[in-house]
Amino acid sequence: MGKEIKWLTYDSTVGELYDSPVGHDALAKVLLQIGLPEKVITNKAVSGLKLRTIANLTKKQLGTDFFDALLNLVDSEHDEPRASKGKITPKWWKEVVFYQIYPRSFCDNNGDGIGDLQGIISKLDYLQKLGIDALWLSPIYDSPNDDNGYDIRDYDKIMEEFGTMEDFDQLLAEVHKRDMRLIMDLVVNHTSDEHIWYKQARQPNSPYRDYYFFRKDDGSHTPPNNWTSFFSGSAWNYEEDTDSWALHLFSKKQMDLNWENPRVREDVIAMVNRWLDKGVDGFRMDVINYISKEEGLPQGNETIGNLMGFPGIEHYYYGPKLHQYLREIREKAFEPHGAFSVGETPGLGMKMCQLVTGEERKELDMVFSFDHLETPGHVRLEDYEYDLNYFRDYMIDWMENYGNNCWMSLFYNNHDNPRMISKITKDASHHTALSKLLAVMQLTLKGTPFIFQGDEMGLANYDFTSMDQITDVEAKGYYAEHIGKESEEKVFADILAGTREHARVLLPWNKKLPPCHEGLYQKPKKEVLYAYRRLLRLRHEEKAFVYGSFRVLCRKKDRFVYARALEGKVYVVDCNLGAKPCMAFRLKERCKIVYDTVRTGKDERGNSGASNAVISRKLRKGGMLQGYEARILRIL
Ligand code: TEU
Ligand code: CA
Numbered sequence: 001m002g003k004e005i006k007w008l009t010y011d012s013t014v015g016e017l018y019d020s021p022v023g024h025d026a027l028a029k030v031l032l033q034i035g036l037p038e039k040v041i042t043n044k045a046v047s048g049l050k051l052r053t054i055a056n057l058t059k060k061q062l063g064t065d066f067f068d069a070l071l072n073l074v075d076s077e078h079d080e081p082r083a084s085k086g087k088i089t090p091k092w093w094k095e096v097v098f099y100q101i102y103p104r105s106f107c108d109n110n111g112d113g114i115g116d117l118q119g120i121i122s123k124l125d126y127l128q129k130l131g132i133d134a135l136w137l138s139p140i141y142d143s144p145n146d147d148n149g150y151d152i153r154d155y156d157k158i159m160e161e162f163g164t165m166e167d168f169d170q171l172l173a174e175v176h177k178r179d180m181r182l183i184m185d186l187v188v189n190h191t192s193d194e195h196i197w198y199k200q201a202r203q204p205n206s207p208y209r210d211y212y213f214f215r216k217d218d219g220s221h222t223p224p225n226n227w228t229s230f231f232s233g234s235a236w237n238y239e240e241d242t243d244s245w246a247l248h249l250f251s252k253k254q255m256d257l258n259w260e261n262p263r264v265r266e267d268v269i270a271m272v273n274r275w276l277d278k279g280v281d282g283f284r285m286d287v288i289n290y291i292s293k294e295e296g297l298p299q300g301n302e303t304i305g306n307l308m309g310f311p312g313i314e315h316y317y318y319g320p321k322l323h324q325y326l327r328e329i330r331e332k333a334f335e336p337h338g339a340f341s342v343g344e345t346p347g348l349g350m351k352m353c354q355l356v357t358g359e360e361r362k363e364l365d366m367v368f369s370f371d372h373l374e375t376p377g378h379v380r381l382e383d384y385e386y387d388l389n390y391f392r393d394y395m396i397d398w399m400e401n402y403g404n405n406c407w408m409s410l411f412y413n414n415h416d417n418p419r420m421i422s423k424i425t426k427d428a429s430h431h432t433a434l435s436k437l438l439a440v441m442q443l444t445l446k447g448t449p450f451i452f453q454g455d456e457m458g459l460a461n462y463d464f465t466s467m468d469q470i471t472d473v474e475a476k477g478y479y480a481e482h483i484g485k486e487s488e489e490k491v492f493a494d495i496l497a498g499t500r501e502h503a504r505v506l507l508p509w510n511k512k513l514p515p516c517h518e519g520l521y522q523k524p525k526k527e528v529l530y531a532y533r534r535l536l537r538l539r540h541e542e543k544a545f546v547y548g549s550f551r552v553l554c555r556k557k558d559r560f561v562y563a564r565a566l567e568g569k570v571y572v573v574d575c576n577l578g579a580k581p582c583m584a585f586r587l588k589e590r591c592k593i594v595y596d597t598v599r600t601g602k603d604e605r606g607n608s609g610a611s612n613a614v615i616s617r618k619l620r621k622g623g624m625l626q627g628y629e630a631r632i633l634r635i636l
Helices: 014-019 021-034 051-057 066-074 117-122 124-130 165-177 196-201 262-278 302-308 322-337 350-357 388-401 420-424 428-444 473-482 488-498 526-541 611-621
Strands: 098-101 134-137 154-158 181-186 190-192 214-216 236-239 244-247 254-256 282-285 340-344 366-368 448-452 549-554 559-566 569-576 591-596 630-635
Touching: 014 021, 014 051, 021 066, 021 302, 021 350, 051 066, 066 302, 117 124, 117 165, 124 526, 154 165, 154 262, 165 181, 181 340, 190 196, 244 254, 262 322, 322 340, 322 350, 350 366, 350 388, 388 549, 388 559, 420 428, 428 448, 428 526, 428 569, 428 630, 473 488, 526 591
Parallel strands: 098 134, 098 448, 134 181, 181 282, 282 340, 340 366
Antiparallel strands: 190 254, 214 244, 236 244, 549 559, 559 569, 569 630, 591 630
């Protein structure tokens, strides 16, 4: 399986570092973070330099141990990713379109202002009519809701507010009755501090002590290392009664499980098997790339910490035993059940993703990678405008280089992100067109689309006016951390731009909202719904959009034109990524318009009647695309 990669040292060159999979992804990530192009590294003058030279030259900026940290990370991976050009293995999860449900804010059936399982059941027909054939449910397990269910108290119980296990069984049966599939969220990097394991573990002599990361205070009364939590502050809680520290990469109530302990793995795998035995079709695995922490939990490199915003991350985002643990769950739980797995893997670049999703490696089926969600030099909690030209280049890179043994997930939104259309522009007059443009790309590019609830209604960000409307633990932590250092205006503007709350307001079809969200309402856009239905049907009817080849026809500024082809059938997707009109792409071949975001907007069946012929004639002469218009053509 690929050649052995050689160990790198200070005598290796920048080029060699960039050639190694982990070095490549780590450097690419750093460049992305500081907003520099790849050329900075690939140009000959730099790539030939020895690391020793670079380290000496940049000592002031990067510190002395930056390259130590980098080499340590790089040398933990000796497998070479394989990007096959061969035939794609057919799988159900490559052919479906997923819909993500965030249960708390999807549909409230009993009118208490909280979404629930009966609410989901009541919308299955709607989802089926939309053309959805697989669902991903964000966590529905028993939880004290410090992080809305991502802090699990009992993996075998349903959150009371959502319903009962009977409701769940009914939901699963109703999903399957419609030939749809259902995957659950698997949150096993951490549990709630109210989980029975953690409660036991707090006793120093408990057999559960080693289920988590506890460290005795060394007398200094400072945390054992400089790792920080994703929700601000140190990643360590001090526990007075035992004079020890406990690790939590997320909120203070989300305690990291120690995967080094084989009993943790056994218990987790047994739990996964119980759900699979019930008949669920697979899992979305929360921050699954964080489960293997480097032995000894070493101090994080400061430079990396500053660049990435999260000191310590290099010691766990691609940990030494990650592959081993992923294979273990697959072999002992997923494979025997034929279950599907998609890992949430923040921070992994393309090569690392190839190394966890290559089908020959038997780890994960797919991942959610996130580098397309922010343009270079920007972070989510920041008020800036997203440039779709970056999205295009990112997609082209992955379409061309990820390999046919790997398979991508395609998404713009989830419960951790604001709506992409609002990030591109706050000018609401463009939002309908943008929703449809994004839908066209998501449903015609190569990979499995994951639509987030409300995308199909054309929902945009909410106009929150105060922190009282924001319940999310991340935003609250961010506010507390930044409010002393920057103006209140700036802090709120950044939160308003990027808060996860935008994705967590009850969908507009619910009458009663919780008090903090009262009055927040957006009118669902029928036109966007029809566009989604039409595009979903097209994707299901035309396998070229699933298994077809991908070829770029034009990638000039604000233009993205590509072809998908299978068994002689060729489709061309012509997208205007800018707000201004542009010339449509000129094809030599005769072609037919299959779908157009502007002309067929209102018609649910996608019939555009006479206007198609008109467009066809115009097309041969050139024709125009309006701002953000997209069009799908079939070559005749
Ligand atoms: O998210 C993991 C993650 O790293 C982020 O996307 C994170 O929420 C934030 O954006 C950090 O900047 C997953 C879940 O999707 C998220 O909802 C949970 O809060 C988190 O894990 C912890 O379980
Ligand atoms: Ca309810």
